[in-house]
Structure formats: structure tokens, C-alpha cells
Amino acid sequence: MAAASATTGEVKLLGLWRSPYVTRVGIALNLKKVGYEFVQEEVQGQKSEILLKSNPVYKKIPVLIHQGKPVCESAIIVEYIDEIWTSEPPILSSHPFDRAVARFWVTYIDDKLLALVRTLAFGATEGTSKAEVADGGAEAFQLLEEAFAKCSHGKEYFGGDTIGYVDIALGCWLGWIKAVEEVSNIKFLDEKKVPLLVGWAERFLQNEAAKGTMLEADEYVQRVKNLSASAR
Template sequence: MASSNHLKLLGGWFSPFALRVKIALSIKSLVYEDIEEDTLNSKSQLLLQSNPVHKKIPVLLHGDKPICESRIIVEYIDEVWNSGPSILPSDAYDRAMARFWAAYIDDKLCVAMRHALREEDEQARKAYLEEIEDSLATMEGELQKRCREGKGYFGGEEIGLVDITFGSLLCWVSVLETMNGRKMIVEEKHPCLVKWAERFEFDPNVKGLIPETEKLIEFAKALLMMLKAAAAAK
């Protein structure tokens, strides 16, 4: 088993992508130094040196080796510390499908959420919110297959890659719901997702890691003000 000594996470309490890494580290019972980056004001020299290509969080430092991009980091953790609970399935096909759905979440749901948060035009924002709801309906359909098989998570009996990827966004879904007065994950449309979300948030490997909605809303407003000021300065 690889040593967990000298593990550092460059992240941020607000980041769903850093949250993914924290959950993976928790699943593997790994001890690490959690280094908060103040990305609203300035990026540390350590972050710029560790991720010179994208210059963004999260970055996992394993000794002197930096690993970037949240899904890549999660897979790295699963592969290196393979004696703990598995995050990706052992079967090659199941593993490919987990990667497919994780990519779908980032390419569709996450992108629509980012646009919905930043869009000032009401009609355009409404269109992005509808995109989010379409993606949620797709994920509900996929999860229903697991429910029929008696599984509680996308990954089966335990949290897996898809659960981590999707679950890390739940707190930001709550932010969008509150800021837009529009409930998006509802019992009538998403019975399996509602139960899954509750199960995920109270899982021992997740509980205590998810930031509060009110605190995230304050951060979101500060971020939007900063982006607006930057755009006006151009």
C-alpha cells in the first residue's frame, strides 16, 4: 500500500470539485493537509507552481507530485490506495459506464449550472435552469435502474465515482434553487434522486464536508460582483 504521508489538498471550502477529492480521501481514510486557496482575491504561488496549465483548484500533492483535475485525482486516489473501499468498479464495462456518467455530469449538468449562476438575462437563465432539470431527469432515469436492482447508489451498495461527481454538486443545486425560487429536485419527478441525495449527504464519508447553502450564497454573490466588476473594467 502506498504511504499517505505528505498528502496536501489545495482546494476551497466552496468548491464542489475540491469536495469530490475530500470525499475520496475520506472513503480511503487518508490523512491530509487541507490548504484553503483564496481564489476570489489571489492565487498562492504553490497553486500556480502546482497547476501551471489551468492555475485552478483542486490540486492533490502526493509528496512532491501534483495531480490536477478533480475526477483524475479521485481515480488516482482509488488506484494508489487500492486496499481500501473501491470507488470505481472492478469490471471494465462498469468502470467505463461510471466514467461516461461522470463525464455527462460535468459536461451537461455542471456547465448548465455555471451558466445559470452567472447569467443576468432572465430568459437566458431560465433556459439554463431548464437544461439543469433535463439533466436531472436523465440522472433520475439512470438511478431508477439501480433502485430496481436494490442498489442505493449509482455505484451500487456504496458511494462510487458517479455518486461523488454528482453529489458534490447538490449544495450548488440548493444555491440555484434558493436564488431563483425554483425547486428542481422534487419528490414527484425525482423520487429516487430525493432518497439518494439524503442517503449521500448523511453517509459517514460525506457528512460534515458539505458547506452550508447560506454561506455558499454569500460566496456566489461576491463572485458575481467580482465578475461584473472585471467585465466593466474591460
């Protein structure tokens, strides 16, 4: 799943492909055409010595190791990749305001939207109904639809002509979103409600940078079913 082109300096990615946060880093590396070694981690099993050494604080994936130095947390790693490999296309805009807007939406995606998707995978929490969770998710996707209209300036991606920071942050979750839709019978990417996002998702999944970084659709569905069953 690593990009074919190599660059100066050893690059390793510690992770598990079913993790959207690992997928996020893989997409960024592919976008920059950075060759890397993927080191498989089993999160539920014994954590490897290299993971514990590389991320002693959180002890979790993903971790990018570049020239022997570890970088942790997916959003931070993506920014690091953009700053180290300055070849086109840039992931973040050179304009401070546009960068700030992109960071806002990445934080929103991580803190708000996908928390709802995870809740549907594991089951609604006490005091919260499935309908309430679905309504919250629909509202979040509507806000992202509006954000896309503003950020894309009529082009194909949040980042404009090419995949950018927000595209990567949201796109890495598409496999999980589609699986949750199928298992819960709740449609988030509804062409009637969020047509811009639906078109964007199709383009994103066909982009070369995204190919090879995600599991097959049925694997995500089975994973969601397993999570739902374990939560009962």
C-alpha cells in the first residue's frame, strides 16, 4: 500500500489499515509520492516495542518515523508531511486564513462528526436515541456540505483543484461512513441533501492518492457489525 516513488531518508508508518487515522497518513504520503515502509500493528494485541518507544505517551497509532525520528497524531503527521516534502501539490494553503479555516474543519470532523458515526457503530449511549444521533449526524454533514461550497470555490475538492487537508481528514472516514450507513439504515451521504459531498466522495475515492489505503467495503461493514455485536 506504500507509494512507489522513494525519497531521501527512511520513512516508516506504524499502523493498522482499518484505522482511519492511519489511512489519513497513507493518503498524505501517497499525495506527496513519498515511498515508505508500512509496519503492521495489532492494536488489540501486544503492542510492539517500536510503537511503545516511538509513542510512549499515548502508545497508539499512527506513528510516522522519518530518519529515525517519530511523529505522532494523524493531523500533526499530515502537516509534517506537507512541510517536509514541499513538492506539489501542497496539502495546506500558503494563505494563513485558508490554513486556519482548514484546521477548523479538520478539528470539527475529528471532534464532532465522526463521534456520531462511531456512536452508531457501537450503539447509542444511555439517554441518547438512535434518531437523535442520526439527526446530529445529518446536521453535521449539512454543515460540511456548506463548507465544501465555500472552500472548494466551485472546484473538485475542499482544497480546490487537488486534495487538501480537509479532504484527507474527511476522506479517510469514507469506508466507515458507508459501512455505518449500510448497517444502521441511515443515509448521511444523501444525494438529495448533500449533493456536493456525494460528488466529492466519488471523486476522492477514485483519486490515485486514496487508492490502496482503504479496506474493501465489505470489510468495513463486517467490522461495524462486529463492533455493534460486541456493544450489546
